[in-house]
Each structure stands twice: as structure tokens, then as C-alpha cells.
Amino acid sequence: MTRWSIGDLAKASGLTVRTLYHYDEIGLVSASERTASGHRRYTPDDVRRLYQVRSLRQLGLSLEEVRSALSRSDSLRPIFEAQLAALTTQVQQVDALRSRIASLLDGHTTESLLSTLEMMSVYESYFTADQLNDLRSRAASMGPEAVEALKASWLELVKEIRQHMADGTPPTDPRVVELSRQWDELGAKFTGGDPGIQAAAQRSWNENKPAISSQIGWPADDGLVDYIGQARAAR
Amino acid sequence: MTRWSIGDLAKASGLTVRTLYHYDEIGLVSASERTASGHRRYTPDDVRRLYQVRSLRQLGLSLEEVRSALSRSDSLRPIFEAQLAALTTQVQQVDALRSRIASLLDGHTTESLLSTLEMMSVYESYFTADQLNDLRSRAASMGPEAVEALKASWLELVKEIRQHMADGTPPTDPRVVELSRQWDELGAKFTGGDPGIQAAAQRSWNENKPAISSQIGWPADDGLVDYIGQARAAR
């Protein structure tokens, strides 16, 4: 008839007393007995349940998921499969983000970091409302990690083109022309490859740049787009 | 003198009105002006700051990190480097967890899933307080992803040995003997390779199994450890 106090159980399980209180509060693992004065007495069954909970928590399940996993109405397998899928997605997303930051750090000067980010940010949301809706549904269908991959490629491109601008390479240089081609290709992926939309975006940019620049109060780009436009014309 | 209402800015930026309220509340992005009746008027500078915040948030920085990144006292580069390191760690950890669940799903029957987890969980917190401290500091020094990798290997081993038990393979079979060797090798990594600790753990298991089984109220193992012991004896 061994019973455990909450402190002893905490020590044995490696959890904190506060965590055991919490599990009790939400009814996940409670002490089946109390002393006359109200102290919790955990029975062997309680302890066993706690170990089950702990092992499932270590797999990254939420407390609610643990609860339903142990309710035995749902079996473990589909829950694990869902968790596997969720973790797989998470790994892809975080890794995409990671590589984007890595490519940001590798090659951009400290000063250009923020302005590059800013430009991407403005560029992303400067389309008209209709185009934005369109882009967002496309982004949703591509999945966030694909979007991240695109952004990473974009960063690389911006970096290289900026380098050429800084070096004074003329936009008619074959290398820059090639980069402008890649720029359009990437843009095509964002816009879905529809040349109509692409042209509309291009036109919209050209027509609205002054308006946007004055509206938002600072130059919407630093000549990058013009530079690319000149390279495009040289094709 | 363009000014933006909170709703228009929300639409333009793709954030929610509630989010803009929140940024105002914590003083991250506020409207520099108000109308006579108290409605927020965002100036071009406010808008620009919002775009900077948004772009930094997309890199996974917390609002506090964004704030300090924009305070310009700290430069962006070390913040990005820290974020890169954090994301790298996170990817490793989540991926290790992912592969553990994958190996759990691949080869364990639906029924044995929970009992396998339970056994690992009990086994893990089986040692004395001193040994536990020791194990935890070792786990800390190895890093969580290395611990996860060990657990994944352990799962594989348990799976294979269980298979042999189910097939009726005698423990003296060379294949089982080899698996028992791997078992000890893995155990050595957990215990730090110190044969004293290892022997103590082994002794502790043998001596305490009946006591613990009765204490916790269910058989602490299903013969797996005995089976491995017989294989070990056949070496």
C-alpha cells in the first residue's frame, strides 16, 4: 500500500511540484487519495499514469493530446502520425527560415541588412488589394516552406545585383542581364507565371512607384528595380 | 501629408487591427498623431517602422528582440547570429524528436506503443537521486539532440529484441548476443561509460525490480531485461 507524497513523486519523476499541481488542476493526473488534512497521496495507479503522461509529453504532444491519447477511445497510432506530420512540417519551415537568415548574414553588410529587409517587406505588400488576395492564396497553396525558399533565392539575387550596382557594372553587362532574367523567373513564381499578372505587376510598379514613394514617405527602392529594368531592356 | 487609419494600415500590411493595437500598447509601433476624437493617424515614419517590424518578425524574432534590433544601440548582425544559432538548435531538436516518433511508428504494434514508452520512462527515472543528478548533467552536456538520438537508437534495439523474443529466438543465438552487446554499448553512453555506475545500475535493477514492481503496481518490464541478461551470459 505504498503512497507517494507530491514532493517525493516530483523528485522521482524529475517534474516539479508545480507541474503536478497543474496536472491535478486540469484533471490529467490526480492523487486518488488525500490525508485527513488534505495532503495528496499518489497511488501506484496514479504514478503509472504520470509516467505515461511524461513519456507522451516527451514526444511533444500537448496535454490535451496526451489526455485523449490516454482516454483510449482514440488509439495512439493516428495521434503519433499526426504528430509526425506536424513535426515534419515544422522542421521544414524552421529550416527554411534558418537558411534565409544564413543567406542574409552571408554577404550583406551590416548597414544593408535592414534596408534589404525593408525593401522585401514593402515589395511584398505593395500590390493592389486584388493582387494581394491572389498572392496570399497562392502563398497558401505553395506552403510556407516553399515561400521561404523563394524568399531565400530572392535574397541571393538582391545581394548579387546590389554588388554589381556598387561595383559600377553597367546594367548591359551579360552577367547582370542574366541576373535580371533570374529576377523575372523568380517573379514569375511569385505571380504564378501568368504573364498577364506579371505585366500588370510590372506596370503597377512603374505607374505607382512615385505615388507609393510619396505616400509611404521614403523612396520605395534604391534604384535596384530601375537597374534591373535597364538590364531587361538589353536582352 | 498622408496619414493612415488603423484599418487601412492593417489592410495594406496584412496584419490585423488587433495586432496594431497590440504594437501600440507595448510601445513598439505607435501612431504619432491622433484626430481630435482620438482616432490613430499613422505617419509615413510610423508606417516605415511597421514594415521594419514586420520584416524582422518574419525572421522569427520576438517583439522584444525586434525592439532592441530597431533601437540601433545593438546592431542587427549579432541578433541575427543568435537567431540563426537558436533556429539551428531548434531544427536539430525537432528533427531528432521526429525521427524518434518515426522509428516508434515503424515496427511497433499499436498495443506495444504505450508499453514501450512506459518502460523507457520508468527505466529513465529508475536510478538513485545521485545517479539521476549525474545522468541529468551528462544529458545537459551532451545536448538534447544527442539524447534524442540515443533514445531513437534505443527504440530500434528494443524493437529488434522484442521481435526475437516474439519469434522464440533463443537468447544464446548469435544475433541476439550481438544485440545485447549493442544494448550494453548504448547503456555505456547513457551512464558515461563508467563501468562502476553501469554495474550499479545493473545491480540496482536486479535488486530492486521486485520491490519497484510492487511499489509502482505493475511489472516493470516484460522479460526484456532478463532475456538480454541471458544473451549477455552467452558471450
Add this chain to the structure above:
DNA sequence: CGTAGGACCTCCCGTCACGGGAGGTTCAAG
């Protein structure tokens, strides 16, 4: 047998980045 100090109890606020709603005021189009 008394006491001291640890262990235990309940209640409550805080975390992080907002979501969502109540209840009231203001704006803009018809």
C-alpha cells in the same frame, strides 16, 4: 513534549503575441 523549519495547501498574478467580445463613440456615404 515543545518547537523549528521544511513540506504542503489554496489562491492569484505573470508569461507571449495576440484573438475576440462588450459597450460605447465617431466617421462617411447615401
Add this chain to the structure above:
DNA sequence: CTTGAACCTCCCGTGACGGGAGGTCCTACG
């Protein structure tokens, strides 16, 4: 002038606890 959308502030909720206040209880020691 009306009406409905937009805006305002205030507040509760999320998940999984951490940490503290203020009080009670247990137990080992003198």
C-alpha cells in the same frame, strides 16, 4: 439626417506552467 462601418478602451482567454503570498501541517531534534 440616418445608418452602418470603423474606431475607441477595457477586459478575459489561450498553454503549460513559474513564482510568490499567506496560511496549515508534518516530523525530527532537543
